[in-house]
Amino acid sequence: MPSSWTVLISLHAIAASYSLIFGAVNLLRRTKGGSVHRIVGRIWAVSMYVVVLTSFGIRTIDGGFNWLHALSVLTFCTLTAGLWAIWKxxxxxxxxxxxxxxxxxxxxxxGVLAVPSRRIPQLAIHELPLLGLLILILMGTTALTVIGIAQLCKTHTVPGS
Structure with a gap:
């Protein structure tokens, strides 16, 4: 595997992880539409676009595309439509x-977890402490970010609010 794939796949995985977490934060929050929701939503949207765009550089073993790439095209469209809808x-x-x-x-x-040969299941099988540490880092940085955003929104007027 080319070393550029390692960087690309790492960027893709990190953005996807943050997308999963920040998306859950916004979906599970009771208050929608406030400053915190908008800022967390912007972080989520940017990370989603990173996931979508990096996915096209990640190919199958034979160099082709698979169902996940079709999902990336669909996601690009639905994400953009969602942003357009709120703008309107x-x-x-x-x-x-x-x-x-x-x-x-x-x-x-x-779908990624269901394929044992992919990186995340392999980490869980062979490097569980490392996977646990990575999850703790992702959750911790997300928590600190959301707490910081909430504090910022309490003490300052946020542009666009």
């Missing part, structure tokens, strides 16, 4: 597109 103040469409984008990401994650 269509909250119902925004909610539908963003929720669909998140559950598509979740489906792709389950």
């Amino acid at each position: 103040r269509n909250i119902k469409a925004h909610r539908s597109f963003m929720t669909g984008s998140y559950f598509g990401l979740l489906g792709a994650f389950v």
